[in-house]
Amino acid sequence: MLRSFVHPLSITAFGAIGIVLMMTVFPTETLASSLRGLSIWWHVLFPALFPFFVISEMLLGFGIVHFFGKLLDPLMRPLFRLPGIGGFVVTMGYISGYPVGARLTAQLWEQRLVNRAEGERLVAFTTTSDPIFLIGAVSVGFFQNVALAPVLAAAHYGSGLLIGLLMRFHDRHALPSSETRKSDAAKRVRRRRPSRIAAAIKAMHEARLLDGRGLGRLLQDSVQSALRLMIVVGGLVVFFSVVMEMLTHAGIVETLAEALRYLFQLIGLPAPLADASIFGLFEVTLGARAAGTAGTGLMHQVAIAAWILSWGGLSVHAQIASLLSRTDLRYRPLFLARLLHGFLAMALVYILWGWMAP
Secondary structure, rough: OOHHHHHHHHHHEEEEEEHHHHHHHHHHHOOOOOHHHHHHHHHHHHHHHHHHHHHHHHHHHHHHHHHHHHHHHHHEEEEEEEOOOOHHHHHHHHHHOHHHHHHHHHHHHHHHOHHHHHHHHHHHHHHOOHHHHHHHHHHHHHHHHHHHHHHHHHHHHHHHHHHHHHHHOOOOOOOOHHHHHHHHHOOOOOEEEEEEHHHHHHHHHHOOOHHHHHHHHHHHHHHHHHHHHHHHHHHHHHHHHHHHHHHOOOOOOOOOOOOHHHHHHHHHOOOOOOOOOOOOOOOOOHHHHHHOOOOOOOHHHHHHHHHHHHHHHHHHHHHHHHHHOOOOOOOHHHHHHHHEEEHHHHHHHHHHHHOOOO
């Protein structure tokens, strides 16, 4: 009986009730935090992500993804145990940042171009910050030092590549998505093997014919799909902004920060960085801003910022979970990969600091 009472869903329900009660007690703060989250979505996330969502939808319709899949298959499979089509997701994910990689992975899963194991590897591998946010917002805006960008980028993206290499061992007994087609292909008589570029162009052409939508219809569908996704992203940002504000007024944030300060003192990290870590646990922007203004020593501040960017914040986790909700991809591998990515990024900052410090 007690086990059913403390079920995670029951805890979530009681937590939601507590947040609602806090919102009635602090209505002014609730409205202010909602507007703050809405401002972040409208001024930062919408202009940064919406074009990439539209373009990615159109590239799928044009068959460009299939072109890259054929071209990159010899590289992606031995290194990351991913089909070549994952190379396009890696590129778009690293350029445009979270949650674009998860969005593209969900689309590939829906088209049966990746299976569950490959999709989970791909999402864990491509959940990174975009370079514009890392350089412009974090290095220049929060730290006011563009010279920090190389070490921060090397730690963040370098550890991301390490995650990709480690995730190849995830679900190691799962068959590749193309394994079922190999028996059929083996029965065919091969006269002359075409060049890889020719095969890639053929795959793109076949995918375009299979899609069948005209340019106008494809553009309309892409915009509508991107808008629906941006509304979900915006709602989650506003929601977590309000949750953070209520937890702060309830004293929970301060309690967590106090416990983390004690842990930081034990391991030799400056205690004031605990506040930045707690903010970053929930939301990337708030955590990175707090790390940049902590004033506890540049190396430690950059290390915590690298952890925050690589962890992604529960707000980003919720966005990705919503994108994967219509697939059979599990959240647990992503959670573990984000934790490991964060600690690897921190370690790389300390390792690289002697060579790349500004």
